[in-house]
Amino acid sequence: MTTEAGESLNNLPLGQKGRVTGFSLPPEQRQRLLEMGLTVGAQFEVVRFAPMGDPIDIKVRGYHLSLRKSDAAGVFVTRL
C-alpha cells in the first residue's frame, strides 16, 4: 500500500536520518519489514553500505537491520 510516494530509502546517502512514510512492496515483504520495526513513522539512520555497495545497513529502533537496495527501493521516506 502506498500512502504517500516520496523519496526511496535506497537513494539516501550515508549518515542520512529519515522517517518511513509508506511502502510499495508485495504484502508479505511489507509485513516482514513492518514486523522488524520499520513501520510508518519509524525513524532510522543509514549507517553503512556493504563492501560492494549493497546491501544497506540501517539503524532502526535501536538495532542494525540490513536490506538490499532493490527492496529498499519500495520503502518511501522523508529526510530528517
Place this chain on the structure above:
Amino acid sequence: MSSPATISAPPPSRDVTRHVAIAGNPNCGKSTIFNALTGLRQKVGNYPGVTVEKKTGRFFGSHGEAMELLDLPGSYSLQVRSPDEAVARDVLLGRQSDTPRPDIIICVVDASNLERNLYLVAQMLELNIPIVVALNMVDVAEKNGIVIDIMALREKIGVPVIPMVATKGTGLIELRQAVSRSPLPSPAICAQMPIVLEREVMTLAKQLPVAQEVARGEALLLLTLHEAALDDVTHHDRAIIEATKAAQQRLVTAGIDPISAPVDARYDWIGGICAAAHHTGDSHFATSISDKLDGWLTHRVWGWVAFLGMMALMFFCIFTIAQVPMDWIKAGADALSKWVEGHMAESDLRGLLTDGVIAGVGGVVVFLPQILILYFFLGILEDTGYMARAAFIMDRLMTKAGLHGKSFIPMLSSFACAIPGIMATRTIESRKDRLVTILVAPLMSCSARIPVYTIMIAVLIPGHSSMQKALIMLSMYILGAVVAFAMAWLFKKRLLKGETPMLLLEMPPYRLPSWKGVALRMWERAGLFLRRAGTVILALSILLWALMNYPKPANTEATKSEALAQSLAGKMGHTIQPLIAPLGYDWKIGIGLIGSFAARETFVGTMSQMYSIESKEDEDIGPLRDKMIAEKRSDGSPIFTPLVCIGLMVFYVLAMQCISTVAIVRRETNSWRWPLFQIAYMTGLAWLGAFIVYQGGRLLGFH
C-alpha cells in the same frame, strides 16, 4: 533386568510436572539460558514428519520438581515464514501432536534491543499462555547507556520480568522461581487492536474449531495472513479461509489494512512501554565499540581482508592442526588391527574385524578432529555475530549466482560436511533459494573427500613438496565451489525461476563468544557424527567387506586376485567397466566407485582392502600409495596415470556419493524428486568432468 525386590524409579517422563517452552528473537541469548538451565541434560531430536530439530532438556524448579524445557527456534514473529517458525507456532497453539502445549513460556528479551524484542512478547501475550519475560543482557544495556525501570516494565507488560545476565548466571534462581510458581497467572494485558479489527477477530475466533483460550490468537494470526499464504493454509477448512478473506475485505473497506494494523498496534503498545520503562542516554545514534568494529570489518577493503583472512585461518586449522589428532586416531586403529591379528588365528572373522570393521570405521572416525574444529569456528563466528557480517559482505556476490546472503553459511558448512550445511539452509525463508542451496551444497568439497584427494595426490606426485600437494588440493576445492555457483546460477535461471526474495538481516552487536555454548555444540555434533560412523558406515564397511570376500572361489588354489575378481564386488566392478572405461578406470577402481556411492571415504578403505587382500600372498606391506603406483594394466602400462588421478579427483569433487546426504535431502525437501535429481545431475557432471580430463588430456598428448 532388576530383581523384583528392587524398587525401580518411575519412568522419567512421568516426573515432569511442567512443560516449559523458551522462545525469543535470534541473538537474544536464548541458547545461553537454555544451556544454563539444563546443562548436559539435553536431547536433540526431530519433530515427526518435519526435519525441524527439537531440542529439549530437563531442569528443576525451585523446589526440585522436574520440568521439561523445550527450545523453540529463534524467530522475530509468530507470523510464519519458515518451517522452523511453523513448528514454534504450532507448539504454542497446541497443534503439534507429539508436543504438549507448554504450561508456561519463558520469553527471552535482549535488554539492549528492547523495542524490537518486545514485538514477539506482544504476540505471545495474545496466545493466552502464562509468560515470564527473561530480560537478558541487562549489563550490555547498561553499558550502552540504557536504563530500564523493571517495576514499570512489569506493570506495563503485566507478567513477571526477570532481569538477567545469562552468561554470568545472574537471575537464573529468580527465573527458576518464576516458572515454579503455582498457580501460573495468565497474562491480562495485550496490545489493543483497532475496534473494527477486534470485532472481526472475535467473530472469526468463534468459528474456529480450536480451544477457546487459543481462538483469539489464532484468529488474529489468520486475519493478518496475506492472500497467497492463506491459500497455503492446510490446517483449516476452506470455509474458514473464505470467512477470513471476507473479513479482510470488510476491513479494507473500513479503511483498515489487515497486514499493517496489528503490527502498528503492537508497536504502539511497545512505544507506550518504552516511554515509561526504557530510557536511553544520548547514545541512541552514537557510535558504539561494535559500530567502530564494523567500520573495519565491513570496510570496502579491510572487510575483505578480514573475511578472507578468517576463512584462511579456519581452513588452515582444519587441515594442519587437525592432522595431529588424526594421526593418533590412525595409529590407534592400526594398533588395534595389529592386536587383533596377533590374538586371533587367521579366519574370515579376523578379516572382517581388521579389514572390514576397524579399517572402515577407523577411516571415518579419523575426520572427527576436522569436524570438531569446523564447529568450533562456526560456533565462534555465530556467537560473536560475525556470521551476519559474512552474509552482509557476501550477499551481493551470492545474489549474482542466484543465491542468497544466507546461503553463505550453509555453503561454508558444507566444506566440512553437506549434512549440517543442508540443515543450516533452514534459515533461508525463500523456498526456492533454499532448494537451490540444498541442490548445490554437496558440490562443496566436504571432509570425506580429503582422504580421496590425499591418496590420489600422493599417487600423482609422489615425493613432491607438500606445498605443491596443497595447491592441487586447493584447486579441487575451488573447482567444487565454482561449479556449485555455476549450477546455482543455472538452476535459478532455468529450473526455479522467480524473483529474488528479500533479504532482511539483523546485524547484532559483536559479543564475546560463550565458550560453554561452543563446547556444547561441538559435543552435540561429535555425537551425531560418531553415531553415523557407528551405524551407517559400520554397516557399509561390513557389507563391502562381504562383497569383496564372497562368494569364495570354487578352486581353492585360486590366487587372491582371482578370488577378488570372482567375488560379488569384482563382478559388479566388471559390470560397470564399460561405463567407466572411457574415464580410464579399470574394474578395481569401479569397485571403489560403487562403494563410494554409499560414502566417499570408503574409497580409500576399499582400495586398501582390495590391495591388502592381494598383497598378503607376497607379503608386500608397503603403503597403499606404492601399491597404487605399481598397479598395472594387462598390457603392463600403469593404471594410475596422471590423467586418471586428476580425473578421479574431479569425479569425486562433482559426484553425489553419500547415502546420508541423500537421506537428509529427502527429508528436507520432503520428496524423492530432488535427491534423485541431485544424484542424476551430479553423477552426470562427475562423469563428464572425468571424461573431459581423461580424453581431452589424451588428445592434448598427455597420458
